[in-house]
Amino acid sequence: MHRAEGFPTPNGPVTVGGPGLSLIAEGMPLLVPGWTPQSLSESAAPDFEIFETGEILENGSEVPIEWDGPSDDPLVVAYRLATALFGALVHRRKSALILDAGVLIGKAQAIAFVGDSGAGKSSIALHLTADGHRILGDDRVIAFEADGADGDDQSNGPGWHAMALGLAQKLRLPLPVDFSPAARDHCEARIAQHIADSAFLAWDPKTQARFGEAAPLTGIVLLSRQPKSALALEAVGQSEAIRSLIGLTGDPGPATGHLSTLTRLVAAVPIQRLRYTASADAADALSRLV
Amino acid sequence: MQAAYRRNPTTHMSEVEGDIFLVPDGGGEIFYLGDVGAGVWRLLDQERDASALREILIDAFPYIPAEQIAKDVDQLLADLIAAELISVVGSGDG
Numbered sequence: 467m468h469r470a471e472g473f474p475t476p477n478g479p480v481t482v483g484g485p486g487l488s489l490i491a492e493g494m495p496l497l498v499p500g501w502t503p504q505s506l507s508e509s510a511a512p513d514f515e516i517f518e519t520g521e522i523l524e525n526g527s528e529v530p531i532e533w534d535g536p537s538d539d540p541l542v543v544a545y546r547l548a549t550a551l552f553g554a555l556v557h558r559r560k561s562a563l564i565l566d567a568g569v570l571i572g573k574a575q576a577i578a579f580v581g582d583s584g585a586g587k588s589s590i591a592l593h594l595t596a597d598g599h600r601i602l603g604d605d606r607v608i609a610f611e612a613d614g615a616d617g618d619d620q621s622n623g624p625g626w627h628a629m630a631l632g633l634a635q636k637l638r639l640p641l642p643v644d645f646s647p648a649a650r651d652h653c654e655a656r657i658a659q660h661i662a663d664s665a666f667l668a669w670d671p672k673t674q675a676r677f678g679e680a681a682p683l684t685g686i687v688l689l690s691r692q693p694k695s696a697l698a699l700e701a702v703g704q705s706e707a708i709r710s711l712i713g714l715t716g717d718p719g720p721a722t723g724h725l726s727t728l729t730r731l732v733a734a735v736p737i738q739r740l741r742y743t744a745s746a747d748a749a750d751a752l753s754r755l756v
Numbered sequence: 757m758q759a760a761y762r763r764n765p766t767t768h769m770s771e772v773e774g775d776i777f778l779v780p781d782g783g784g785e786i787f788y789l790g791d792v793g794a795g796v797w798r799l800l801d802q803e804r805d806a807s808a809l810r811e812i813l814i815d816a817f818p819y820i821p822a823e824q825i826a827k828d829v830d831q832l833l834a835d836l837i838a839a840e841l842i843s844v845v846g847s848g849d850g
Binding site: 703704705708709712720721722724725726729732 | 768770772773774775777779782783784785786788
């Protein structure tokens with residue numbers, strides 16, 4: 467009998483087991499330090515099975531997750547498992563999306579700042595945490611609609627929420643020249659590991675929410691970084707918001723569900739665009755929204 | 757006899773602020789239609805051929821050059837068929 471691990475989620479634990487379980491021992495704490503897996507004895511088929519080759523299969527499926535060949539690289543296998551678990555989390559809810567966003571938490575509210583790779587999410591998040599603000603994430607979160615049917619909805623209340631995935635803050639080095647001295651110090655003091663040109667930062671429970679922590683989503687800000695732009699926040703219509711968010715959201719289900727979830731999201735949550743040049747200015751503008 | 761076109765009845769549609777978003781039955785990419793595209797989609801609630809679509813849209817959008825509308829309609833029909841969002845149903849209303 468193999469050991470198994472259970473990842474607690476608002477809708478019950480997702481279980482992971484199999485002969486390759488030890489492959490995630492090193493990579494998961496680095497990639498997803500905000501998770502607290504529970505050690506279990508494997509009594510039934512786990513939701514996800516890891517093999518010695520680094521292959522991960524969902525129970526009942528024959529298609530390996532994020533498969534690009536055998537690997538014993540701890541980060542590669544951890545990334546595959548994290549992708550599988552995020553997909554399972556979204557799939558277990560009726561209305562949910564993976565959002566390519568950082569999220570700033572305020573008093574009973576959360577503002578997501580959304581953008582593709584290079585839009586500045588991680589840099590803005592670092593300036594926010596350097597100033598003592600708390601975030602649900604700096605790169606990816608889950609956005610979900612609570613309607614009273616899911617397990618944790620009574621505590622969250624109705625409406626849209628953002629949920630933390632517990633991912634490590636990660637920055638590309640060298641840091642951009644527009645970083646404030648405080649953000650630069652905050653980053654350099656927390657570097658846990660260098661991998662290629664990236665720095666994974668150590669977990670900071672004061673400023674980072676743990677996996678599963680959620681807050682009401684009161685606004686979504688589309689990031690637009692431009693070389694020389696006056697700082698400006700402008701409202702975005704629902705159609706334009708859907709077009710912008712199609713490529714910045716993920717839904718493991720059919721595209722019909724993705725579209726209908728996106729349509730409900732932009733109808734319920736105000737969307738704005740933030741034009742900015744310096745990450746510190748963008749962080750300051752976002753902090754005034756919560 | 758020109759080919760006629762009609763919406764595929766299994767296509768999933770959302771209308772937001774007058775714009776149309778479509779998803780083919782069985783999944784695939786989300787398709788966005790702006791002004792002219794949304795106009796074509798609305799007209800395809802019944803069988804129409806390409807020339808009928810062009811004529812109606814040229815009247816409806818006088819500020820867009822007719823040649824541009826004709827080109828856009830032909831390209832849009834090709835894209836919608838390739839994505840299985842509309843079907844070729846035979847002869848049209850002319």
